[in-house]
Amino acid sequence: MKFRVFVALVTGAVLVGLAAPGTAMAAESVHVSLTEFNNSGARGTAVLTALDNGDLRVSIRSSRLVPDAPHAQHLHGSVEGMDFHCPVAAADTDGDGYISTEEGVPDYGDIFVSLTTAGDISRASGLAVDRMPVADQSGTLTYDRTIPAAELPAGTVAHLKDLHVVQHGIDANGNGKYDLSALGESTIAAAAGLAGIPQEATHPALCGMVAGASAGSVPVGGVATGDGSTRTDPGRLVTTLPAAMLILLLATLLITRRRKFVLPR
Amino acid sequence: MIRGLVAVVLLFTVAACANSGAPSSATPSFATPSFTTPSSATPSSVAAPSASGALTRGVLLPASPPTRLTIPALDVSVPVTDLGLAPDGTMEVPGDARTVGWFTGAPTPGSLGPAILAGHVDYGGSAGTFARLTDLDQGDPIRVTRTDGLVATFAVTKVARFPKARFPTGEVYGPIDHAGLRLITCGGAFDRDAGHYVDNVVVFATLQSGE
Numbered sequence: 001m002k003f004r005v006f007v008a009l010v011t012g013a014v015l016v017g018l019a020a021p022g023t024a025m026a027a028e029s030v031h032v033s034l035t036e037f038n039n040s041g042a043r044g045t046a047v048l049t050a051l052d053n054g055d056l057r058v059s060i061r062s063s064r065l066v067p068d069a070p071h072a073q074h075l076h077g078s079v080e081g082m083d084f085h086c087p088v089a090a091a092d093t094d095g096d097g098y099i100s101t102e103e104g105v106p107d108y109g110d111i112f113v114s115l116t117t118a119g120d121i122s123r124a125s126g127l128a129v130d131r132m133p134v135a136d137q138s139g140t141l142t143y144d145r146t147i148p149a150a151e152l153p154a155g156t157v158a159h160l161k162d163l164h165v166v167q168h169g170i171d172a173n174g175n176g177k178y179d180l181s182a183l184g185e186s187t188i189a190a191a192a193g194l195a196g197i198p199q200e201a202t203h204p205a206l207c208g209m210v211a212g213a214s215a216g217s218v219p220v221g222g223v224a225t226g227d228g229s230t231r232t233d234p235g236r237l238v239t240t241l242p243a244a245m246l247i248l249l250l251a252t253l254l255i256t257r258r259r260k261f262v263l264p265r
Numbered sequence: 266m267i268r269g270l271v272a273v274v275l276l277f278t279v280a281a282c283a284n285s286g287a288p289s290s291a292t293p294s295f296a297t298p299s300f301t302t303p304s305s306a307t308p309s310s311v312a313a314p315s316a317s318g319a320l321t322r323g324v325l326l327p328a329s330p331p332t333r334l335t336i337p338a339l340d341v342s343v344p345v346t347d348l349g350l351a352p353d354g355t356m357e358v359p360g361d362a363r364t365v366g367w368f369t370g371a372p373t374p375g376s377l378g379p380a381i382l383a384g385h386v387d388y389g390g391s392a393g394t395f396a397r398l399t400d401l402d403q404g405d406p407i408r409v410t411r412t413d414g415l416v417a418t419f420a421v422t423k424v425a426r427f428p429k430a431r432f433p434t435g436e437v438y439g440p441i442d443h444a445g446l447r448l449i450t451c452g453g454a455f456d457r458d459a460g461h462y463v464d465n466v467v468v469f470a471t472l473q474s475g476e
């Protein structure tokens with residue numbers, strides 16, 4: 001059993017780059033409620049499952065997003081113990097009626113993991129819309145990806161509950177697409193050197209709040225926590241008396257032979 | 266085998282479980298020196314108030330594996346080991362009557378979600394640590410000491426018995442919005458043909474405090 005703990009710690013150290021005591025991994029699922037943001041009208045759920053091999057399984061189901069459009073999505077926050085949360089209206093510091101990605105950062109933190117569909121997951125892929133999931137024609141987005149432990153930033157699994165899923169992309173002018181005529185050019189994309197990307201494409205649409213947690217792997221059936229060895233059911237004893245006596249006899253023989261120990265009865 | 270029979274004798278003479286040598290104090294003295302950490306005992310998220318309309322309830326502790334279980338009402342104070350899944354997909358169980366196991370496939374005790382501890386009702390001729398689990402009443406405290414040094418104190422909310430054939434997987438392992446604890450052992454009739462108890466006893470508890 002100690003060996004198992006040791007192995008777990010070493011695995012954690014090698015794969016995730018941490019072996020701090022008290023951060024041993026529990027395979028658990030964090031259930032996240034994705035709540036509307038910037039009047040997007042969207043809704044969704046996310047389940048982040050820390051697998052026992054250190055990998056992270058991310059499942060997201062959202063609806064009422066801008067249809068046929070990519071939605072940049074990230075885990076925001078940090079593992080430094082900061083208490084991040086989803087922004088409230090006061091976060092709209094420029095008062096334009098929308099909380100931009102930048103305005104939200106003081107509340108939900110910087111991009112920690114980019115939830116791309118393939119390849120790199122670092123902050124650098126934050127605006128890689130060609131690798132972001134696309135909502136279908138009815139605005140439903142389905143995302144499932146298992147990210148190998150080796151690709152996760154240190155501490156991700158231990159701090160799953162401190163991170164916030166944020167999905168971006170709204171349709172402010174209701175024309176069914178991202179366009180520059182609605183809110184102009186994306187300030188965060190421009191700051192990153194990407195010109196011509198609509199602000200609609202990068203404004204947050206959904207922010208995840210941790211709503212619960214469950215077992216990450218569910219055992220089959222009941223648990224075999226008892227062997228009946230102290231049971232003396234009168235009703236059943238009658239039928240099992242010969243067997244019980246035989247066991248007692250064998251046990252007694254075994255013990256007297258091995259230790260010259262006689263049962264005190 | 267010998268130890269088991271000796272324990273049975275002890276059980277009838279001392280009227281205590283196999284842990285009769287341990288003090289039944291509410292403040293466990295057991296410590297794991299190799300795991301103690303000076304700094305991480307004051308995590309920022311301890312007892313974080315539900316800021317900005319949090320969707321979770323009650324006190325939540327950061328993740329930290331358990332080292333010891335104390336149940337004052339049952340005079341239980343025992344070490345906790347890790348349990349995984351057996352090759353057939355069922356939960357592993359402790360290898361002796363006394364030790365209680367923490368299922369590593371679920372949250373750590375005190376953090377959000379259901380933490381699972383399993384112990385035998387009897388094993389190898391001895392009464393198990395969880396032999397009297399059904400004696401627990403609503404409100405009884407259960408304390409779990411963790412590797413970060415914090416002690417998570419839970420209160421019993423429900424004691425239930427379920428047929429293993431219809432084990433309520435969702436209720437025991439499924440998502441919850443608070444830090445919960447489930448103690449699992451066996452109960453009901455013993456099926457000698459199959460060699461196992463027909464039922465599981467599950468004690469449900471909710472975190473009250475962590476310090």
Ligand SMILES: [Cu+2]
Pocket residue numbers: 072073074075076111166167168
């Ligand atoms: Cu984001």
